[in-house]
Amino acid sequence: MFDKIKQKIEKAKGALEHSDERVLASIPETSGLSKKDIYRNRYNHGVNLGGCFILEKWIYESVFDKGGDNEFDAVSSQVNHSSVDEAASKLTKHYNDYISKIDWNWLKNEAGITSFRIPIGYWHVGNGQLLDELPFEPLREVYSRAKPWDILKNLINKAAEYDIGVLIDVHGLPGGANTDMHSGCKNSSPSFFNKSKHIDKMVNVVLPFICRDACVNCENVIGLQVVNEAVFDNSAHGQKSYYSRAVAALNRIDPGLPVVISDGWWPDQWADWLGQTNLAAKVVVDSHVYRCFSAEDKGKDANQIINHLSESISWPRDRIDFVVGEFSCVLDEETWRKTAGNRDEWVRKFGKVQTSNFANVASWGWFFWTLQFQYGDGGEWGLVPMVKKGAIPRRPQGSPTVDENRVKEIINEHIAYWKDKGGDAMEHWRFEDGLRGAIADINAFAQFDNSRIGRWKALAMQRRAQYISRKGDSKYMWEWDQGFQRAIDEFGRY
DSSP states (O other): OHHHHHHHHHHHHHHTTTSOHHHHTTHHHHHTOOHHHHHHHBOEEEEEOTTSSSOOTTTOOGGGTTSOSSHHHHHHHHHHHSOHHHHHHHHHHHHHHHHHTOOHHIIIIIIOOOEEEEEEEGGGGGGGTTOTTSTTGGGHHHHHHHOHHHHHHHHHHHHHHTTOEEEEEEEEOTTOSSSSGGGSSOOSSOOGGGOHHHHHHIIIIIHHHHIIIIITTOTTEEEEEOOSSOOOOSSOHHHHHHHHHHHHHHHHHOTTOOEEEEOTTOHHHHHHHHHHHTOTTTEEEEEEEEESSSHHHHTSOHHHHHHHHHHHSOOOTTTSEEEEEEEEEEEOHHHHHTOOSOHHHHHHHHHHHHHHHHHHHOTTEEEESOSOOSSSOOGGGOHHHHHHTTSSOOOOOSOOOOOHHHHHHHHHHHHHHHTTTTGGGSOHHHHHHHHHHHHHHHHHHHTTTTOOBOOHHHHHHHHHHHHHHHHOOOTTHHHHHHHHHHHHHHHSOO
16 A cells, blocks of 8 residues: 555656656655554544443443442452452453454444544553552452453454554553542542652553553554543643653654643643643643533533533644543533433534534544443443434545645635735745645545544644755745645645
């Protein structure tokens, strides 16, 4: 596939060798793309595999039948009731049962899913071999025998057969990034960021192991999320220390791997920090969008919530890359009691408006919560019913259309806008270069499973640097910036 792309590019270069040098500027920028590059940089229509590895009672309750509200307590209860072997067998059966229910053809061909976000706990990594001095250490032997890590790697390979990428999400950290049960243990406070020994273990041992064993050699692993839902922290000193160290450790092993962090419920805080630390090209910020938990949302009807989405989902997309790691079509029953009309119609509108807004501000796309449940289809929490009811759009299959007449119109509009604003002194050819360079990338991405460009900020920074190395820097590079993003906005969306 990618050899063919390169052949097309070389053919185009030959045909244009006597034309304007500026037209050629964009062509070498695309020639280096690999399948792994596109996996890691495309826009995601994704889904979470919630409840597959990290156990959550409300999703899959089979392992909780002997007691416990979190994974540590539930598995400990299994061991106490029977044995290590039987507890491990029960876990293995759960993993395999979950995976065996995945309808791969439907996900790829009907829903158009590009990727999975797979929540795991630090205790799953390496089948529990890295648990020294960590809270799950007493259950080391259970996970050694249950082999979740081996099953995860097999799942990654299976996903690759369907061109589905995998975001490995370290959902559970020792001590917890929050106090929720999905941290694996009951935590009275989110202590992870305050415990240097836990941070050291993650940065020096666990994350590097994941990267070497499951990221470097798996072309469809699209990124590594190093935290899930960090609590709000005004200064966030502990979070910033962990993130900077994690990025540095992973960059030494796999420099192109996207590292995903939490927005801590304050997106602008992380846009500022990534700009200050020059890490915007390596990091994606995960924001979760739920409109069913806060008292403010419960006090609104469905129409008010939907109308407020564009205002509440307005992240600084020009500064950093965002992804919506979790969202659903769920509204609280208090909201429904205030809402007149057909519930299914409101749900369809809610889902469509959410994903439409994500397309404008979340450059790395979205991951619906969640894929499946032990009993039933999950309703407004479930991907399958929401796709079938039209609330979550099926990813279109047609290739992007780039009309050369429209390209010329955009260029002329740019020139006309600046004509009486000092445009004669500007370098409008840089705008055209940026526009056409992005179009070349758009066409290249489309060659792989009709993908679209994601991580707009990171890709633009990379292309910008390549461009300056050939054409030189200028105070008018902002024109190139505008051209590059304009092409994505105009031609690079589904």
